[in-house]
Amino acid sequence: MNAPFLLARQSLRRADLRNRDERARIEAFIADHPGGTPFHRPAWLEAVARGTGNPAIALIAERDSEIVGYLPFSEVHSPIFGRSLASTGFAVGGGLLLAEGAEADAIFAAAEELALRRSCPSIELRGGVLPSHRSGWTQRSDSHCGFVADLAADDEAQLKAIPRKQRAEVRKSLANELEVEVGVSDRDRAAHYAVYGESVRNLGTPVFPRSLFDAVLDSFGEGADILTVRHRGEPVASVLSLYHRGAVMPYWGGGTAFARPLRANDRMYYELMLHARRRGCSRFDFGRSKTGSGAYHFKRNWGFEPEPLDYACWTAPGAVARDTDPTSSRHSLKVKIWQRLPLAIANRLGPVIARGLG
Numbered sequence: 001m002n003a004p005f006l007l008a009r010q011s012l013r014r015a016d017l018r019n020r021d022e023r024a025r026i027e028a029f030i031a032d033h034p035g036g037t038p039f040h041r042p043a044w045l046e047a048v049a050r051g052t053g054n055p056a057i058a059l060i061a062e063r064d065s066e067i068v069g070y071l072p073f074s075e076v077h078s079p080i081f082g083r084s085l086a087s088t089g090f091a092v093g094g095g096l097l098l099a100e101g102a103e104a105d106a107i108f109a110a111a112e113e114l115a116l117r118r119s120c121p122s123i124e125l126r127g128g129v130l131p132s133h134r135s136g137w138t139q140r141s142d143s144h145c146g147f148v149a150d151l152a153a154d155d156e157a158q159l160k161a162i163p164r165k166q167r168a169e170v171r172k173s174l175a176n177e178l179e180v181e182v183g184v185s186d187r188d189r190a191a192h193y194a195v196y197g198e199s200v201r202n203l204g205t206p207v208f209p210r211s212l213f214d215a216v217l218d219s220f221g222e223g224a225d226i227l228t229v230r231h232r233g234e235p236v237a238s239v240l241s242l243y244h245r246g247a248v249m250p251y252w253g254g255g256t257a258f259a260r261p262l263r264a265n266d267r268m269y270y271e272l273m274l275h276a277r278r279r280g281c282s283r284f285d286f287g288r289s290k291t292g293s294g295a296y297h298f299k300r301n302w303g304f305e306p307e308p309l310d311y312a313c314w315t316a317p318g319a320v321a322r323d324t325d326p327t328s329s330r331h332s333l334k335v336k337i338w339q340r341l342p343l344a345i346a347n348r349l350g351p352v353i354a355r356g357l358g
Contacts, residue, residue, distance in 0.1 A: 009063070010061050010068060010069070010102060010106065011061070011063070012060070012061050012069075012107060013062075014058065014114075015057075015058040015060045017042050017045065017057075025067060026042055026058070026060070026070060027042065027043075029097070029099075033097045035127070035128060036097060037127070038220070038242045038244045039088045039092070039093040040070070040072055040088065040093070040094060040097060042072075044072075044088060044216070044219070045058065045072055045073075045089075047219040048074050048088070048089045048090050048215070051209055051211040051212030052089070052211070053355060054074045054075055054089055054355070054358065055075045056072070056073070056074060057072075057073045057074075057075055057085070058070065058072040059110055059111060061102055061106070063102070067099070068099040068101070069096065069097065069098050069103075070096070071087060071096045071111060071128075072087055072088050073088065073089075073111075073123075074086050074088050074090065076357075076358030078353075078355075079356070080353060081323075081356055081358075082122070083118075083119055084120055084121075084124055084322050085111065085114065085115050085118070085122070085123045085124070086123075086126070087123070088126070090212065091126060092144075092146075092287055093126055094127055094128060095127040095129065096125065096128040096129040096130075097129070098129050104129050105131075105134070108131045108137075111123055111314075112136070115314070115316065121315060121319035122314060122319065123313065123314040124322075124358075125312040125313070127311070130311075131314075136314050136316065137312055138313050139310065141308040141309065141310045141311070142308065143290065143309075144288045144289065144291060144309045145288065145289060145291050145296060145307055145308055146286075146288050146306070146307045147285070147287065147289070147300075147305070147306060147307070148247070148283055148284070148286065149284055149286075149304050149305075150284075151273055151276060151282055152273075155274055158270070158274060158277070162302060163302070163303045166266070166301045169263050170263070170266045170267065172266075173262070173264065173267035173270070176263060176267070177232065178229050178230065178236075178262065178267055179229070179230045180227065180267070180268075181227070182225055182226065182227045182275055183225065183226060184217050184224070188226040188228060189217070189226065191226075191238055192213065192235075192238040192239075192240055193210045193213060194235060195228070195236065195237060195238040195254055196238065196240075196252055198343055199253075199255055199256070200254065201338065201339065201341065202257070204334075204335030204338045204339040205335070205354075206349065206350030206352075206353040207347055209354065209355055210351070212355075216242075222243075224240065224241065225243075226238060226239070227239050227241065227272050229264045229267050229268045229271070231262055231264065236255060236256050236258045236262060237253070237254070237264035238253065238254070238255075238268070239251075239252065239268055239269075240252040241276075243281065246280070246281055246282045246283055247281060247282075247284070247285045248272060248275075248276035248283075248284055250272055250284075250286065250287065251287060255268070269302070272284075286299045286304050288309055324358070
């Protein structure tokens, strides 16, 4: 009689993100996993840690010395918004990646224990495998949507692929006196931060530290760049984009008060589509937007169809759920006050507050 077949046990531990070989194993697992995103990468976790001071942590499940599960976190600290393990911090993606046959429940239990041990009363999962039937967890798919579409074969086809009304705005932008620059130099970074800082102030939210943008650009190398639209030499719209698996992801972008009449934002996204195709990309990932928001409808105007995103949150027993949603009634007065701040003051105070948003 043959001996019974025994499955190897799944072991669980914290990853050593300082170890080059460990990081390489994780990067390979993410690259092979269909759900892997730039925000799972150790490069992202380390950039967030350098740029904001929020520590990087990751849990690894292994079987026969092979990674079968990976859950990355940024440990976000804020005197205003509290403490949280975010998967992942300052990102629109993340969460648990599992190989076929791997077990999720033990990983979620370990994450809860880790959160309590590090005085974090909440966990946020932005995608990935979500917990089911575990106490303290809530799930939702109605808060945000993602927007992804294929890029066209050439410049003219890309323009024709844009719906008629939005295409008219792009054509107007092409007739305006605008220059487009792409790069990662100090000039590009300074222009982007100036534009982005004004843009988010106008929306009523504090700007992230420039050190975060610099750290992401430095960590991702050729996998990130900045596209800036200028009018008579002055930057009026700018976007920092990531490149991942044949997709361009315009991630941090915005425009000044002069961008709207110049249609500079419309020009920016159209030029990014062309630039990305020349770089070899085949898809345009417009990122996430809050369902029903102005950004949500803006992306639909470009012909992108919304896809609901699945998120999950855990709150420790007896703790109050963390709320960093700028559209919630709890923060509405703060948003209005922030919109009225002089730009110099907003840009000075913003990074101190925003590094705790996660």
